[in-house]
Every structure is written in C-alpha cells, then in structure tokens.
Amino acid sequence: MDSLNLLMDGFAQALTVQxxxxxxxxxxxxxxxxxxxxxxxxxxxxxxLPITYSVGPDSxxxxxxxxxxxxxxxxxxxxxxxxxxGESSSVVTAIEGNKMAKKGRAAQALATAAIGSFxxxxxxxxxxxxxxxSVAGQVVKLGNPSNFALILLALFxxxxxxxxxxLRGFIALFLGLAIGxxxxxxxxxxxxxxxxxxxxxxxIVVVAVAIFAIGEALWVAAHxxxxxxxxxxxxxxxxxxxxxxxxxxxxxxxxxxxxxxxALPAGGAEIPTFLSYxxxxxxxxxxxxxxxxxxxxxxxxxxxxxxxxxxxLVPLLAIGLPTTxxxxxxxxxxxxxxxxxxPQLFDTEPDLVWALxxxxxxxxxxxxLLNLPLAPLWAKLLQIPRPYLYAGxxxxxxxxAYSVSFxxxxxxxxxxxxxxxxxxxxxxLPVLPLIIGVILGPKLEEQLTTSLQIxxxxxxxxxxxxVAVIVYAFIALALVAIVASGLRKPKPEAPVxxxxxxxx
Numbered sequence: 187m188d189s190l191n192l193l194m195d196g197f198a199q200a201l202t203v204q205x206x207x208x209x210x211x212x213x214x215x216x217x218x219x220x221x222x223x224x225x226x227x228x229x230x231x232x233x234x235l236p237i238t239y240s241v242g243p244d245s246x247x248x249x250x251x252x253x254x255x256x257x258x259x260x261x262x263x264x265x266x267x268x269x270x271x272g273e274s275s276s277v278v279t280a281i282e283g284n285k286m287a288k289k290g291r292a293a294q295a296l297a298t299a300a301i302g303s304f305x306x307x308x309x310x311x312x313x314x315x316x317x318x319x320s321v322a323g324q325v326v327k328l329g330n331p332s333n334f335a336l337i338l339l340a341l342f343x344x345x346x347x348x349x350x351x352x353l354r355g356f357i358a359l360f361l362g363l364a365i366g367x368x369x370x371x372x373x374x375x376x377x378x379x380x381x382x383x384x385x386x387x388x389x390i391v392v393v394a395v396a397i398f399a400i401g402e403a404l405w406v407a408a409h410x411x412x413x414x415x416x417x418x419x420x421x422x423x424x425x426x427x428x429x430x431x432x433x434x435x436x437x438x439x440x441x442x443x444x445x446x447x448x449a450l451p452a453g454g455a456e457i458p459t460f461l462s463y464x465x466x467x468x469x470x471x472x473x474x475x476x477x478x479x480x481x482x483x484x485x486x487x488x489x490x491x492x493x494x495x496x497x498x499l500v501p502l503l504a505i506g507l508p509t510t511x512x513x514x515x516x517x518x519x520x521x522x523x524x525x526x527x528x529p530q531l532f533d534t535e536p537d538l539v540w541a542l543x544x545x546x547x548x549x550x551x552x553x554x555l556l557n558l559p560l561a562p563l564w565a566k567l568l569q570i571p572r573p574y575l576y577a578g579x580x581x582x583x584x585x586x587a588y589s590v591s592f593x594x595x596x597x598x599x600x601x602x603x604x605x606x607x608x609x610x611x612x613x614x615l616p617v618l619p620l621i622i623g624v625i626l627g628p629k630l631e632e633q634l635t636t637s638l639q640i641x642x643x644x645x646x647x648x649x650x651x652x653v654a655v656i657v658y659a660f661i662a663l664a665l666v667a668i669v670a671s672g673l674r675k676p677k678p679e680a681p682v683x684x685x686x687x688x689x690x
Contacts, residue, residue, distance in 0.1 A: 209251075217256040228510075236585075293424060305437045310445045341619075358615045400603070444495075466480075
C-alpha cells in the first residue's frame with residue numbers, strides 16, 4: 187500500500203507541466219535517434235548529459251527515461267524498414283520484420299512492434315515498481331565485502347556474455363578499468379603523466395561522449411558510400427483481426443522472457459529476444475512463414491526487448507549496478523547531481539525515484555500515441571544525408587565535452603578517446619565493458635579499500651559474508667564452464683565482422 191501511495195505521489199510530480207514536457211521531448215528524441223542507423227539511445231544520452239548541469243534531477247531523468255524507451259522502439263523501425271538494426275537487441279526483429287516490409291506489410295510490422303512495446307513496457311514497469319523496492323531493502327543489509335563481490339559479478343557477467351569473443355570483452359573491460367584509475371583519488375597520482383589537469387581523473391561525460399559519439403562518427407566516415415538508401419514506403423500502421431490474434435500471445439510470452447533476463451546482473455536484451463523468437467517459431471500455427479515474414483517473429487522479440495529495458499532498471503535503481511550502456515549513462519546522470527546511488531536511493535531520494543517510475547508509465551503511453559501516427563515521418567528521417575547528420579553529432583559532442591569544465595584539454599581527450607572508440611569498432615571490441623569498467627572500477631576500489639580498512643588489512647574479510655561466498659562460487663562455476671566449453675569445442679577465433687557500411 188505504501189508503494190501505491192508513493193507511486194501516486196510520483197505521478198503527481200511527473201504530470202506537472204514541466205516534467206510532462208520533458209517526457210514528451212525524451213520520447214520524441216529517443217524514437218527519432220533510434221530510427222537513424224548507428225545512433226542509439228546510449229549515444230543520445232551521452233550527448234545530452236551536459237543538460238544535467240542546467241535542469242533539475244527529476245526533469246533530466248524523466249527525459250532520459252523517455253529517450254531510453256523511445257530508442258528501443260526507434261531501433262525496431264530501422265530493423266523493419268532497412269534491415270539495419272540500430273541496437274544489438276533489434277537484430278532478431280530484423281529477421282522477420284524486414285521480410286514483412288518487403289511483402290508490403292511494413293505498416294503491420296511497425297504496428298505490432300509499437301503495441302508490443304507498449305504492452306511489454308507497461309507490464310515490465312509494473313513489475314519494476316513491485317520488485318525494485320524489496321530488492322533494495324535486502325541489498326541495504328549487505329556489508330562492503332558483499333557489495334565488492336556483487337560489483338565484481340556485474341563486471342564479469344556483462345563482459346563474459348558479450349560478443350563472439352570473451353577475450354575481446356575482457357580487453358575492453360581492462361581498458362575501462364585503466365581509464366578509471368587515472369587521477370589521484372587515493373591521494374597519490376596515478377597515470378596522470380605529470381599533467382595536473384588529470385589529477386581529478388577523466389570526467390566520465392567526456393569518456394561516454396567520445397566512445398559513443400566520436401567513435402561512431404569516425405567509423406561511419408571511414409565507411410561512407412554515396413548512394414541513396416533503399417527505404418520501404420510506410421502507410422499508417424494498422425492491424426487486422428488476424429494480426430491481433432497472432433500477436434497478443436507473443437507479446438505476453440516476450441514480456442515473460444524479457445523482464446527477468448533484464449533484471450539479471452548480466453543484463454541485456456539479446457538473449458531474451460532470441461529465446462522469444464525461437465519459442466514463437468516452435469509454437470506458431472504457421473511455422474512455414476518464419477523466414478518469410480511471420481508477424482509472431484516481430485511481436486515476441488519486440489516485447490522481450492522492451493520488457494528487458496524495464497528489467498535493467500531493477501539492478502540500476504536497487505543496487506546501483508548498470509547492466510547496459512544506456513543504463514550506465516543514466517547512472518552518470520544521477521551521480522552528476524551528487525546523488526548516492528545504490529539501495530539507499532529509495533530512502534534518500536524517494537520523490538526522485540517514484541517520479542521516475544511514474545514517468546515510465548507515461549512515456550510508454552506517449553510512445554504509443556506518437557509512434558502509430560508518426561511512423562511515416564520516422565521513415566523520412568532516414569533520408570537525412572549522413573555527412574550532415576554526423577557533422578552535427580561531432581559539433582554537439584565537442585560542445586558537450588567542453589561544457590563539462592570549459593577546458594580545451596577536454597577536447598584533446600575527446601579526440602584521443604574517440605580514436606580509441608574507432609579502434610575498438612575496427613577490432614570488434616564491445617563498447618559496454620569499457621563504459622562499465624570506467625563507472626564501476628572506482629566503486630570496486632572503494633568497496634575493497636573500505637573492507638580492508640575495517641578488517642585492519644585482513645584479506646579473508648572479502649569472503650566473510652554468505653552472499654559474497656555465493657557470488658564467488660557462481661563466478662568460479664561460470665569460469666569453469668567457459669574453460670570447459672572452450673576445451674570441448676576448439677575452433678579458430680571468428681573473424682572480425684565489420685559493421686554494414688552506412689550510406690549517404
């Protein structure tokens with residue numbers, strides 16, 4: 187009952203004219219950038235992080251949440267119309283969605299994606315409201331050793347499940363941890379190379395903008411081809427009675443897959459979207475349509491995608507652990523206001539948290555109202571020439587990085603780290619472990635230092651709590667399973683697959 191009252195208070199705050207305006211802006215921006223190839227919600231949030239310096243925390247987070255959900259839907263539009271997923275979680279949608287579009291059913295594919303996103307997002311947000319406070323209530327009882335173990339698990343899990351090569355994932359993680367070590371947080375300068383401007387470390391805003399925006403823009407510039415995009419025409423999305431009958435069960439099953447996977451420390455929507463697709467293929471009354479444009483193959487994965495997005499907010503709000511790149515940028519936005527993240531967040535900032543949760547329901551409704559009538563407009567955005575688009579991104583990225591501390595040195599850092607982002611894309615290194623390493627590395631060090639200080643340097647304190655022991659056991663079993671699978675099926679490392687060339 188207390189949660190219900192707090193949620194009603196959250197709605198009262200989220201429905202103010204100012205916050206409602208930011209919710210609309212967030213949903214609109216999220217969908218617009220999600221539609222454009224290569225520009226996902228994580229890059230958009232990174233570009234907009236400097237807004238947090240001039241906007242209240244509730245307004246900023248409400249807008250960022252709208253961008254998060256809107257970007258999920260926008261990525262599906264690109265997958266359906268261009269067969270070019272804007273996000274890795276939209277890859278499965280492209281399998282059947284683009285086939286539907288080529289058969290003249292783009293409107294139906296976009297409609298089942300939009301409605302499925304609304305259904306799954308609403309159910310997922312409701313589950314988030316029910317479970318996040320209770321999870322936070324349990325986590326707050328944990329000591330520093332358990333928190334250290336949980337952060338270690340998050341670093342391991344997010345890295346181990348990404349990409350075709352775990353080695354590349356761990357390389358990206360260690361790059362992030364190295365960037366996180368820069369500065370004098372311990373009272374002794376580390377990796378500053380004698381430069382006093384690095385004494386306080388590298389601002390995470392600069393890192394995020396460089397890796398996402400600069401790295402992506404440089405990658406696209408290196409692969410630009412001058413030929414028009416082949417865009418499939420879109421009418422007003424609508425669904426027949428048969429389409430509704432074939433979609434509603436996949437929506438619910440996709441939600442059931444997406445939310446629990448999103449709430450796990452490994453996070454991500456890739457696994458639940460794939461499982462949803464496989465399940466719908468097995469349960470379909472028309473299995474012969476799969477691979478040729480089955481609507482169930484769009485409805486299920488899209489629902490799983492959006493339910494997973496709600497699930498990732500459980501560890502973010504309840505524990506302070508981001509499990510996706512977009513969640514990591516949202517965590518940065520919270521921290522930029524000096525708000526301590528973690529299980530105490532529900533007690534120390536109840537107004538902010540419950541306004542954010544209420545805004546998720548509002549954002550879902552706005553998404554449905556905006557995306558159904560504006561689908562033809564989103565398709566037209568794909569006709570923006572790529573040189574103009576990425577020139578604008580470079581300008582706003584540089585402006586955002588400079589506004590952090592108004593130091594020209596930050597622009598030099600932006601370029602250097604942007605070149606690192608370009609190299610990571612060239613050699614197939616996933617970006618998420620690096621960002622997670624930069625954010626959680628200092629937290630890991632803080633928990634380790636505090637644990638050892640309390641125990642007067644006794645290392646055994648790190649496994650002195652039951653939760654810590656369970657987490658270490660899980661990590662050990664996962665490592666054994668990874669090594670065993672590698673020994674059982676020796677195979678040469680997969681070649682680096684370059685991104686599909688983006689054309690203008």
